[in-house]
Amino acid sequence: AQSVTQLDSQVPVFEEAPVELRCNYSSSVSVYLFWYVQYPNQGLQLLLKYLSGSTLVKGINGFEAEFNKSQTSFHLRKPSVHISDTAEYFCAVISISNFGNEKLTFGTGTRLTIIP
Amino acid sequence: GAGVSQSPRYKVAKRGQDVALRCDPISGHVSLFWYQQALGQGPEFLTYFQNEAQLDKSGLPSDRFFAERPEGSVSTLKIQRTQQEDSAVYLCASSLGVAVEYTGELFFGEGSRLTVL
Numbered sequence: 001a002q003s004v005t006q007l008d009s010q011v012p013v014f015e016e017a018p019v020e021l022r023c024n025y026s027s028s029v030s031v032y033l034f035w036y037v038q039y040p041n042q043g044l045q046l047l048l049k050y051l052s053g054s055t056l057v058k059g060i061n062g063f064e065a066e067f068n069k070s071q072t073s074f075h076l077r078k079p080s081v082h083i084s085d086t087a088e089y090f091c092a093v094i095s096i097s098n099f100g101n102e103k104l105t106f107g108t109g110t111r112l113t114i115i116p
Numbered sequence: 117g118a119g120v121s122q123s124p125r126y127k128v129a130k131r132g133q134d135v136a137l138r139c140d141p142i143s144g145h146v147s148l149f150w151y152q153q154a155l156g157q158g159p160e161f162l163t164y165f166q167n168e169a170q171l172d173k174s175g176l177p178s179d180r181f182f183a184e185r186p187e188g189s190v191s192t193l194k195i196q197r198t199q200q201e202d203s204a205v206y207l208c209a210s211s212l213g214v215a216v217e218y219t220g221e222l223f224f225g226e227g228s229r230l231t232v233l
Contacts, residue, residue: 004158036224043120044159044207044224090158103149103172104222106158 002027002093006107013081014115021076021110023065023091031093033074034104035065038088047089050074061085086114118142120225122208128231129198137193137228141210148191149222150183151207159207165191198232205229 003026013019025031035047048059055067061084065076074091088111092104121140129135141148147166151159152175161175167188176183180199185191195202206229209222 006158009156041226043226044209044222046221049221092158103161103164103175104159105161106151108156108158 002031002105004091004093004105004107006091006110008110009108010111010113012113012115015083016080018079019077019081019085019112021089021091021112023074023076023107025072025074025091025093027072027093033065033067034092034094035059035063035074035076036090036092036106038090038109040087044090047076081112081114083114083116085112087112120208120210120223122206122225122228124228125226126229126231128233130233131198131200133198133232134194134196135198135230137195137206137208137230139191139193139208139210139225141189141191141208142212142223143189145210145212145223146188147211147213148185149209149211150191150193151209152177153205153207153227155204162193162206195230198230200232203230203232 005024007022033050036044037047038044047063048057050057050067058064063078065074067074088109090109091107123138149164150162152162153159163183164172165185168185180196182194205227207227209224211222
């Protein structure tokens with residue numbers, strides 16, 4: 001079975017500062033990795049994903065993440081945050097052995113708060 | 117519609133009442149998922165449909181929870197004899213295909229917030 005750990009439940013960051021949201025996963029097989037964002041009173045929205053290929057993945061709103069297999073990590077980064085980035089961010093994993101039954105396993109989320 | 121639609125958005129139930137939550141997936145989406153999101157937690161998988169077939173219900177917490185998708189489109193999650201611990205946001209998501217190689221993306225609705233008093 002797979003699992004996802006987001007160690008930081010809350011991250012406050014000053015506007016225009018860089019941010020990194022950490023995600024580590026555990027799986028006995030190869031994985032697909034995702035970051036979803038949940039803005040206040042809205043549904044979850046895909047930010048970016050790693051399926052294969054380049055380990056550096058770029059997503060919407062200037063976010064990027066790097067898949068590191070040796071460290072089993074998929075940290076999310078943005079070089080300069082904006083007030084509108086205030087949201088809850090969830091890391092998620094699908095184990096490839098679940099092919100055909102692609103349920104996501106989510107982390108507990110990181111609340112990103114941007115300080116003006 | 118353009119996105120996944122869930123209703124009601126908010127539901128308050130007295131303990132012991134039955135509730136039904138509806139999900140309208142994106143038209144043509146084969147896969148449909150239900151997740152439960154407790155306060156301060158990430159979404160937890162409940163059940164999965166491929167068209168009308170319920171292929172995985174391993175996440176349903178008890179036999180009070182029941183889900184159906186009789187015609188392969190709209191789905192209903194029913195909770196019988198609600199308990200306070202059932203209070204959560206129930207999320208529905210759909211995806212186009214059955215294999216994760218398609219895009220790997222689930223499209224989520226805004227959720228139904230259930231409060232059991």
